[in-house]
Amino acid sequence: MWKLPKGLEWLAALFLFLMLREWMLPLKELTDTGNLTHFYYIAAGVLLLDLVVRWRWLTFPIKVAAVLWLLYSQFFVTPFFDTEWIKEIYLRIMHDFPLILQQNWTEMSPISRNGLFYLLLVTLVSLLTYLVLEQRQGLWFVFLTELYLAILDTFMPYEADGAIIRTLAIGFLLLAVTHLNAMQKVASVAGKGQLTVWNSLIAPMLIISLTVGIAYAAPKKAASWPDPIAFLTGKETGAGTSYMKKVGYDNNDDRLGGPFIQDDTLVFIALTNEKTYWRGDSKDLYTGVGWQKGSREYEPILEPNQYQWGNILYRNMEMKQVTASLEFKGGEPFSTIFYPGQIKKLTHYTPQNATLVYDKQNQQLEVRDGKINLIQSQANQKQTITVPNTMLMKLYNYRLEAEVPVVSEKALTNAGTEYPEEIKKMYLQLPKNLPPRVRELAQSVTKDAATPYQKVRAVENFLRSSGQYKYETKDVPVPKQGQDFVDHFLFESFRGYCDHFSSSMAVMLRSVGIPTRWVKGFAPGTRTGDDGNGREIVEVRNKDAHSWVEVYFPGYGWIPFEATSSFISPVRVNYDLNTVEQQQPTAVPNLGQQNSPDRGDGRLDELEGEDGNTSRGFAIPWEVWAMIPVLLAAGSAIVWKRRRSLTVWWIHRQMSTQQDSRYAEKYKLLLRLFENVFTNRHQGETLREYVNRLTISGDKRQDLWYLTQLYERVHYGYKDMEEKAKTIANKMIEQLSQQLKP
Template structure:
């Protein structure tokens, strides 16, 4: 640190640190809008505390342990369960770190797990705090970082959904105040003067008036329309859309569904393989609260342990006929989640590894118990015994939609709708269902409407709703194109608007056929492309029934009439009025249609954009690595720049090399915090340098330099005599 008389008052330092903190905060604000980065509060607190420790001049043996401890605690809270004092999670964390280092070495940036990305991000923020500390306190400059921040925010405003209107205003205010105040500090240092508070105030007040007036004028001035066209379509055109557009992500499962919409990029990264005799959907969790932008779980619910892996029947009434089935699952070793993927009706889950399971009572997600969660990267191999339901259409059609005054046998959270839901959504729901007198036909009417030619399955040209737009309303009335999240969310909202309880479910489809297998069934492979969302509807005295509104996908549920079965997952192929011959023919046609749809399903991407973020994760990781490398090169420039300087001038023997080399030495000394003062002669400066480090090297070199400069002695001869002395000085590590 510089001496106190060179730093100004402690109050000024605190103000500089505070403004630097606000400027760095602007880099974190947009992350939860265009990436899957959540819980940015941890990062904000981290940089704030790091700035405070730096302000109070805490030594490295305090700041380093604190930063490491804060990082580990944050990673534990975000990604691991159980007590932090149970150090068993540390072993799992270190294994993850080792695995991710090998992934980096292999160039598999997108496969890094979230906990390791978070660790890297904490390290990056730590280095940025140090860099800002050096710029502000030592160099008294902030223009470069200020311009980087402006460029960063404006690029995000142009190419992502982030609205930077107010961010730019905040950055301009913070940046101009810092530029003005730091310039005053540089004047005080160069002139070696101590200004009274009144003089500082005379500087500060006009500066504040000027900045506030400029910002006010910019806000109030009329704005003309853009003179240039939107650059995004142009960039897509010249690149032939080979790159993923801004806001586009790779598909796959993720934890965050709060903000749905936008395009996605296919990703065939394996998730798991399974063996069984019948195709089925694999559930991960359900969400009950629609916000207008996406889905959240307002009440995480109580988790209860599955004794011996036995799962309580939460889905069907005892009247529903079921068929016993078994699937054997093998999760890919790189899959970064430890939840169980299971079919509806799961009865028993038998992991190969010794792990106890628990189920969340609200989301119905099954995962290792809290005490073991940190030790389990994913579930590996496990077997599921489940009861596959066979619904009777006659029984389902007996169920009537109850009046609003009547309550269902469970909480009304499956009837929730946001107050901001546009009225035209409710009107459409009433129009679609008004001609039917039972719940099943009303549900099928909504499902058939979403499967009609009015809607298009689309993964690329999918928009993100603006702040004032509702996600479902935009899909139903504006774009009418999207993927599974659009279709499934729209169906749940329409059903709830019609008084029918429904919920949003996400997980995976059955994937693609891989090989014949053995007596246990065929083997299928599920990739990130098969991540999917669908709908479950509650029928009193029947239970939860699966529906599939997304075009091109086949409902895995089985419906039967009183006479025959239809395993195609549709309404059913028969009715009591039709003859058995007609029923058989329709059954054959339904089976053919099912085969076509399954073929289409196996070839079409089917995941939700909201859970994806791997594409952005990879981009952010690459940018973070490049920024980290740039920061390290800048911070340690005093180590590597002299090497290039020596190589540049060491072997030259011309008339001007001595003068250029001496100037390069002065520049290196300034970079190391030892600049020549304006009031000093070269000899005075050389004596100060020698006196500080107890040598005479700088004085000897300076005398020879002056002989060449002022006496016109042979500079080549003097340089050859001084070459080694100059090299030792410029390579010396000044502390």
């Protein structure tokens, strides 16, 4: 029943476990798997059983029992020897069995999903143990592991550089050990011979360590081929890229910028009584290249249709009640809830088992796949709590009740600067290496503004209306490595889209002490009709993905502002300043006293020439003018030197376009070829005299003589050629023409 593995077999099993570990490590980053310990236990346990048990079929009950124990430790608090938990597992599996056949994994219970995955992992490890360790078929597994890691590194947000190097070293060592183990079995050795076998491992280990180490540590030239996935998926985020992305809503904003192409894919259709922003998420941490989330506070919502939100964004303002029904049609539904203004209620959603995780700091709603039970240990006692599932879910339709503010200009002007400490801590953050000229520009733009509201309007007007910054989606450069995203837009590129404008407004306002955050979602969309009851039918597409800013005003909350020049803010504003205040208009940047930054040798003027906004023409340097005659002379010399070759090429091209029935024209072209390749025909010289004078081989002369006689018969005798003779003549012309080269 038992067998005692040898040292090489233990070593091979260790290397195989390390290879399996490389398959499991990406799960922690690419999925919601928080702990891989259970997977390691299964892989190590199966390897151990298959090593020490002689008959593999005997290990099956032990492996199943281990899977049951793992499920028990995860989901149950009843005594282990109580059969109730086994019955519960059996009932869950029977209930989920039709879902397994339908491959509807998201609707299955966590117990069934985990159990199925554990059994699949047990089966795979057992099969690999047999094929790799016993049958010595390990090369394909090493290759498959490298391919798996390469695909993850290319297509997924997973850095597999180290994993690929480790797998290469471990894989070669695994092959070497299994090969030596097989040799040891064929030619058994004892005593010093055992030491010889182990010594034979030193050479491959040194070679593998040396080659892999040098390859990893040696300086390497940067990739000459760009990442192809940037072009295929439009998700390139590397610095310096110029590949087109597709516009659309994306949760990853770690690195902004780069060109994109418009995408008209339909995302959802909304029926609403107010066209406004569709808010998805906000972010507070500006990194210099993009936006991330800082500290967060989450609230689980197990019954969303019974939950009521308070004034999460706006306070002490006039509100308009909004109702909206969203149905995701053409595009892929999102796990984020998009809502107008501030959400109050969420109902009539599908699937109905959805739960929510509410990010209270950023007012984001993330949809989860139902509920799960977790076991918590407190004071040596276990208790079960119900929380939203860790797996995301996508809603296909839902109904919203919300509020949008009617912003009082007078109230915001008088709001003051009594910001709470937690607001200042989170929403005045800026990178330490932010270039000083960004702050200086913000101070210059807002120097005539007396209140925060006037400063906000001054920065907004500067970005939207100063004429210095152009909305552009295709010809959009990316900052160099280490260069600040906002600084690059404000002082070098002068062109971009909503991410550039909104990020610049947020950073500029923060630099003058006004709490601001970056918000994203969708623009209002396109009206396509109405339902006859005062509600509009709106189509929102990928091209409507948008970002804007929210500015905090004490006592009133987060008010949205629009910095992008080509977008109109949908926020309702009540211009209720009194007469005296109306005579003091909102501050705008003093562009007359501000030095216009260098645009890069008129590059932006050239781009904006079609809009008639250029202030100076583009001057061609004198060096370019001087090069033009030189290039023309060089080109003419090359053409003159190769004139015969070009003439022959042109005659060949004309002959290829002539029809076979036009023998006389093809013969004349052939004669021109001979004249260009050999010698010209003298004035008054007959065709026969010219053919006799040519210095050519006998075969060519005979063929040309035959073709000349045919031409004379057709041209002077007015006789038609027979089809057979015509076919032969055309073949002879083709052969002769191919042999003639200058």
